[in-house]
Amino acid sequence: MTDAAGPMLAADGTPLKRSLARALRRQKLRALLLIAPLLIFVLVTFVVPIANMLFRSVENQIVSETLPETIQSLDGWNAEAGGIPDEDVFTKLYIDLFIAEEQKLHTRLGTRLNYEQTGASSMFRKTGRAVGRFDTDTYTDGFVDANGDWEDPAAWASLMADAGARAALPLTARSWDRWKAVFDAEGKELKKRNLEDFLFTALYTDLNAGGDAAHAMVQSAKPVAEGLAQVSLIDAFKEADKKWGEPEIWQTLTLYSPNYTPGYFLNSVDLERTLDGPKVKPENEQIYITLFGRTLWMSLVITGCCIHLGYPVAWLLANLPASKANLLLILVLLPFWTSLLVRTSAWKVMLQQQGVINDVLVFLGLVDDASRLIMINNQFGTIVAMTHILLPFMILPMYSVMQTIPPSYLRAAKSLGATNWTAFWRVYFPQSVPGIGAGSILVFILAIGYYITPEIVGGTKGVFISNRIAYHISSSLNWGLAAALGTILLAVVLLLYWAYDKIVGIDNVKLG
Amino acid sequence: MGLPPYATTGQRIWYYSFRVICALIFIFLITPILVVMPLSFNAQDFFTFTPEMLRLDPEGYSLKHYRNFFGNSDWQRALKNSLIIAPIATVISVSLGTLAAIGLSQSHVPGKRAIMAILISPMIVPLIISATGMFFFYSAMGNWLEDNLGLGQNFVGYIKVILAHAVLGIPFVIITVTATLVGFDRSLTRAAANMGADPVTTFFRVQMPLILPGVISGGLFAFITSFDEVVVVLFVGSAAQKTLPWQMFIGLREQISPTILAVATILVVISIGLLATVEILRRRSERLRGMSPG
Numbered sequence: 001m002t003d004a005a006g007p008m009l010a011a012d013g014t015p016l017k018r019s020l021a022r023a024l025r026r027q028k029l030r031a032l033l034l035i036a037p038l039l040i041f042v043l044v045t046f047v048v049p050i051a052n053m054l055f056r057s058v059e060n061q062i063v064s065e066t067l068p069e070t071i072q073s074l075d076g077w078n079a080e081a082g083g084i085p086d087e088d089v090f091t092k093l094y095i096d097l098f099i100a101e102e103q104k105l106h107t108r109l110g111t112r113l114n115y116e117q118t119g120a121s122s123m124f125r126k127t128g129r130a131v132g133r134f135d136t137d138t139y140t141d142g143f144v145d146a147n148g149d150w151e152d153p154a155a156w157a158s159l160m161a162d163a164g165a166r167a168a169l170p171l172t173a174r175s176w177d178r179w180k181a182v183f184d185a186e187g188k189e190l191k192k193r194n195l196e197d198f199l200f201t202a203l204y205t206d207l208n209a210g211g212d213a214a215h216a217m218v219q220s221a222k223p224v225a226e227g228l229a230q231v232s233l234i235d236a237f238k239e240a241d242k243k244w245g246e247p248e249i250w251q252t253l254t255l256y257s258p259n260y261t262p263g264y265f266l267n268s269v270d271l272e273r274t275l276d277g278p279k280v281k282p283e284n285e286q287i288y289i290t291l292f293g294r295t296l297w298m299s300l301v302i303t304g305c306c307i308h309l310g311y312p313v314a315w316l317l318a319n320l321p322a323s324k325a326n327l328l329l330i331l332v333l334l335p336f337w338t339s340l341l342v343r344t345s346a347w348k349v350m351l352q353q354q355g356v357i358n359d360v361l362v363f364l365g366l367v368d369d370a371s372r373l374i375m376i377n378n379q380f381g382t383i384v385a386m387t388h389i390l391l392p393f394m395i396l397p398m399y400s401v402m403q404t405i406p407p408s409y410l411r412a413a414k415s416l417g418a419t420n421w422t423a424f425w426r427v428y429f430p431q432s433v434p435g436i437g438a439g440s441i442l443v444f445i446l447a448i449g450y451y452i453t454p455e456i457v458g459g460t461k462g463v464f465i466s467n468r469i470a471y472h473i474s475s476s477l478n479w480g481l482a483a484a485l486g487t488i489l490l491a492v493v494l495l496l497y498w499a500y501d502k503i504v505g506i507d508n509v510k511l512g
Numbered sequence: 513m514g515l516p517p518y519a520t521t522g523q524r525i526w527y528y529s530f531r532v533i534c535a536l537i538f539i540f541l542i543t544p545i546l547v548v549m550p551l552s553f554n555a556q557d558f559f560t561f562t563p564e565m566l567r568l569d570p571e572g573y574s575l576k577h578y579r580n581f582f583g584n585s586d587w588q589r590a591l592k593n594s595l596i597i598a599p600i601a602t603v604i605s606v607s608l609g610t611l612a613a614i615g616l617s618q619s620h621v622p623g624k625r626a627i628m629a630i631l632i633s634p635m636i637v638p639l640i641i642s643a644t645g646m647f648f649f650y651s652a653m654g655n656w657l658e659d660n661l662g663l664g665q666n667f668v669g670y671i672k673v674i675l676a677h678a679v680l681g682i683p684f685v686i687i688t689v690t691a692t693l694v695g696f697d698r699s700l701t702r703a704a705a706n707m708g709a710d711p712v713t714t715f716f717r718v719q720m721p722l723i724l725p726g727v728i729s730g731g732l733f734a735f736i737t738s739f740d741e742v743v744v745v746l747f748v749g750s751a752a753q754k755t756l757p758w759q760m761f762i763g764l765r766e767q768i769s770p771t772i773l774a775v776a777t778i779l780v781v782i783s784i785g786l787l788a789t790v791e792i793l794r795r796r797s798e799r800l801r802g803m804s805p806g
Contacts, residue, residue: 024620027618027619027620028620028621028622030615030618031615031616031618031620031621032615032621032622033615034611034612034614034615034618035611035612035615035616035621035627037608037611037612038608038609038611038612038631038682039612039627039630039631041604041608041678041679041682042630042631042633042634042679042682043630045646045675045676045678045679046633046634046642046645046646046679047630047633048649049642049645049646049648049649049650050637050641050642050645051645052645052648052649053641053644053645053648053649056648309537309540312530312533312534312537313534313537313538316530316531316534328538330787331538331541331542332541333787334541334542334545334783334784334787335541335542335544335545337736337783337784337786337787338545338779338780338783339739339740339757339776339779339780339783340740340742340757341740341742341757341760341761341764341776341779342545342548342760342776342779342780343544343545344764345548345760345764345772345773345776346544346545346547346548346776347544348559348764349544349547349548349551349559349560349773350543350544350547352559352560354558354559354560355559355560356547356560356561359560359561388540388541388544391540391541392541420523420526445636445638446638448638449637449638449639449640449641450638450640451639451640451743452742452743452761455765456761456764456765466638466640469640469641469644470640470643470743470747473644473647473747474747479648482644483644483648486640486641486644486645489638489640489641490637490638490641493636493637493638493641494636497636
């Protein structure tokens, strides 16, 4: 096939190199096509949700979406001075809250801010009820008296379509657009009675800021605006809830105005945001560091228990003849295959004060009937139940490593004069360490993310960080904090997983 | 590992005490299951052995908790939900997983490590985190399906839970099937192609029968994962998708009733059956591999 001058050719006459490259490419493509459906499936149903959770742990759009005008005008305000903002900011807040109240969004914002400042929730609820009754109807009456067009939605619409008027009355135009959008979204028509006081407040503010246009309605309103006395919205808000007159809420609003916030992460390590940077929370509100510490500590204890209980069993299994070992292996695999809830309920039955273990102890006379041991709803219960549940995960990797250690090594050590203990400790044990490492990391990774067992047998003292995450998802509804706690836990697990991959290799994961 | 005849007294003591320690650990492993089974036949609503039971008096035993399980509509609906969700999730993870495992076992796969890491990740990430992520994303996805495709709320609920369970079962399928494929002799597919079989025929007539044990045991793992799963279904599903483990979880947390023990016993029997199946398949797979050349 070869000749001295040209390249090597395949049967169809193309150069062999190119032909091979094409075949390789086709092979790669076919492999990828086989993998693609699953990869896409896992990405969509698993990786994207996790990424979404990471995003949620820093997301904070709710403040700037609900109070856009307020946040914008707070931009130039100096929060550190310790006062409250001026009338202008309160006017914007009035407009924002009025629109939010119509959409029932103000309570959601209140709940969000309540995570950062206690009392914010009731503040927003109360104020939401009050904004409709502020004294700003004097503006409305004044403008409408001067020109009847002001109470006609069609006249408003045509005025707001006029470029000159829009330029002269920017705040009014923006508020009108948002107000109209609310009604459009619900498919409702904006009626006469929907021309609320806040629109006229915006108009009053614009006109007194020097807005002027040739439009007849604007011309009719201008002298009215000059003549009307300003309604103090600061006072109105203070009356609705006196906390509006205190600097705290305004500092919180300023701190949480950006679209993304590290606030949830700070909260999950017991810090809070202040104007001078992160600060440690008061002693009685610190729970998460303790909880993380407890989760890690208890996982370590459980891993330690599993090592001590698993090692002898794995050693026995590895050193018995295959037929006996297989029989005993069933005793290890059976719990492994049994439903987690079955095992947890079994431990609940065993450990209760009226449970099997206490009954046996009382029957044997070791414990007095009146002073039965409390073994459940505390750390002891969690550790016992989880050690039992995770023990097979420790035994199986240890067993597979120990199977590869030739028994002749031990015999050789002993024939060279080592005692049983020296032979084991100096010869056998070092070779079994990879099994211990693999099992420990596996058990530890599984333990720190456990939820069901601590929830059922852990009481209050024996719960893990996962239980707190579940609590925030289903009870307190502080989803951002749940996402941040989950992200931290995920980072720890991934770090351990990386270590596992380095030490054992993920390809060596075996089941059963 | 017998005890040599020349062993000293100390060695004898250690030999026997070591066996006793191991026996105790085995008892620790197995007791909870052994305790649950007899207690489920308790004639009383207690979680402990009554004097009648200890005397082996037939009066002390009854099937009333089993009758309650089969007669109670809550438990029956939970059982039905489990039997709807787990098989469908298993079919999804097995079919997609087997294809991908075959793809992954080819010799030239770009980015194999990264792909493997992604596919295994549902097993590595703690369930509570998967559940949290899915809770946010699936509720948005469910709303979208309801609004844009006009699907019923209940139906969408099942879709959400099934998808979530399918993805949780995938790593098990991938791991078992790839392990089986390691021992698969590639020259067999080449021989089939050589004799004129197209790739589909080759797959179903040559490759599939040989890797079937791995596929089935992967499927069993996926099935048990879904059948036993409670955290994700708690977060993603609604009351209409209440599965057996969910019902047990409620029972354990709130109104603790001995019916749980009857359910637990049934589940233990099921898992013994599954364990036996996997073991038989593993042996068969080893035998087949021994037969195939290479």
